[in-house]
Amino acid sequence: MSLDRELVSPDPEGDEQAIESALRPKRLGEFIGQSRVREQLSLVLESAVRRGRPPDHVLMSGSPGLGKTTLAMIIAAELGMPLRLTSGPALERAGDLAAILSTLAEGEVLFIDEIHRMSRSAEEMLYLAMEDFRVDIVVGKGPGATAIPLEIAPFTLVGATTRAGLLPAPLRDRFGFVAHMDFYDVAELEQVLRRSARLLSLELPDDGGHEIARRSRGTPRIANRLLRRVRDFAEVRTEGVITREVAAAALNLYEVDAEGLDRLDRAVLGALLRKFGGGPVGLSTLAVAVGEEPETVEVVAEPFLVRQGLLARTPRGRVATASAWTHLGLVPPPDAVGAAAQPVLFDDPAAS
Numbered sequence: 039m040s041l042d043r044e045l046v047s048p049d050p051e052g053d054e055q056a057i058e059s060a061l062r063p064k065r066l067g068e069f070i071g072q073s074r075v076r077e078q079l080s081l082v083l084e085s086a087v088r089r090g091r092p093p094d095h096v097l098m099s100g101s102p103g104l105g106k107t108t109l110a111m112i113i114a115a116e117l118g119m120p121l122r123l124t125s126g127p128a129l130e131r132a133g134d135l136a137a138i139l140s141t142l143a144e145g146e147v148l149f150i151d152e153i154h155r156m157s158r159s160a161e162e163m164l165y166l167a168m169e170d171f172r173v174d175i176v177v178g179k180g181p182g183a184t185a186i187p188l189e190i191a192p193f194t195l196v197g198a199t200t201r202a203g204l205l206p207a208p209l210r211d212r213f214g215f216v217a218h219m220d221f222y223d224v225a226e227l228e229q230v231l232r233r234s235a236r237l238l239s240l241e242l243p244d245d246g247g248h249e250i251a252r253r254s255r256g257t258p259r260i261a262n263r264l265l266r267r268v269r270d271f272a273e274v275r276t277e278g279v280i281t282r283e284v285a286a287a288a289l290n291l292y293e294v295d296a297e298g299l300d301r302l303d304r305a306v307l308g309a310l311l312r313k314f315g316g317g318p319v320g321l322s323t324l325a326v327a328v329g330e331e332p333e334t335v336e337v338v339a340e341p342f343l344v345r346q347g348l349l350a351r352t353p354r355g356r357v358a359t360a361s362a363w364t365h366l367g368l369v370p371p372p373d374a375v376g377a378a379a380q381p382v383l384f385d386d387p388a389a390s
């Protein structure tokens with residue numbers, strides 16, 4: 039079945055997950071943006087194919103929805119190898135990982151999403167597997183425990199993390215290629231949207247695409263999601279064409295503002311300004327104030343707010359910039375961090 043038919047029949051509204059996966063680019067040539075990562079990766083892959091050997095292990099870091107899973111699938115496709123998917127939280131015990139590693143075929147690509155959330159014992163097993171293609175199976179407990187070495191087939195590990203800083207150095211150092219995925223610019227997101235609109239048979243004039251792209255928080259997954267919400271609006275309330283006005287009206291309805299900030303972003307900024315006078319405030323306190331987990335605030339909201347120059351991470355805690363005050367229609371205090379000032383970008387545990 040062609041991709042178009044798969045998407046338009048019999049029930050295209052039925053399964054958003056299926057649509058999202060159908061919209062994934064399948065080969066490196068279709069992958070939009072991240073030009074440096076694409077070029078570097080294509081060299082790594084091509085030389086591996088020429089040598090007939092699995093390429094070095096690949097680590098990808100970046101915010102959620104920037105295309106890490108998509109790229110892992112592309113790596114396997116470009117190598118012509120199967121892909122096995124798992125995630126850090128699923129590898130609670132070393133045995134969970136051993137069960138996967140011992141059944142990998144030669145050259146297979148193993149993708150571990152959220153690799154920073156793997157258990158310590160699984161992590162230690164992975165060191166040996168990555169380096170020597172071997173695992174030690176421990177039999178028995180206490181002083182009588184014995185490690186039985188088990189050869190595994192040479193494979194390529196692709197790890198993805200939203201928080202590269204949390205990966206222990208011994209693990210990070212075992213990756214031969216590290217790809218830092220950045221937020222996409224508006225023109226790149228317009229390209230993503232044009233491609234998705236074509237696959238979904240939607241009419242998306244350039245001005246409509248531009249309006250959705252600039253509200254997509256630099257993230258393809260959000261661009262595709264907003265496109266689906268705007269499509270709903272266009273189909274129900276208008277003739278179906280996604281003009282700039284239609285896109286703006288739909289996104290206002292879904293509480294995505296002109297800069298792309300959503301409810302969580304505005305809640306974080308609102309709490310920072312109204313409850314803490316613009317900061318500095320620690321991450322955990324801020325998270326409690328908005329009723330979210332610290333990790334959600336830190337991984338989902340903050341990177342975009344920092345990039346937009348609305349929030350700064352400082353050694354003393356999170357601070358709102360002057361632009362944050364104006365964005366929420368408030369008057370910045372005279373000592374607010376200037377919007378032009380460079381935010382201090384580092385994570386200080388003392389500030390959390």
Ligand SMILES: Nc1ncnc2c1ncn2[C@@H]1O[C@H](COP(=O)(O)OP(=O)(O)OP(=O)(O)O)[C@@H](O)[C@H]1O
Pocket residue numbers: 058059061062063068069070071101102103104105106107108109151198230258259260262
């Ligand atoms: N470069 C790209 N070009 C076109 N579409 C893309 C690109 N990157 C991502 N997408 C789209 O965005 C969606 C999300 O991508 P993906 O699931 O790979 O992100 P992710 O970084 O793995 O996110 P998470 O870490 O939250 O799982 C995909 O369905 C895909 O269609």
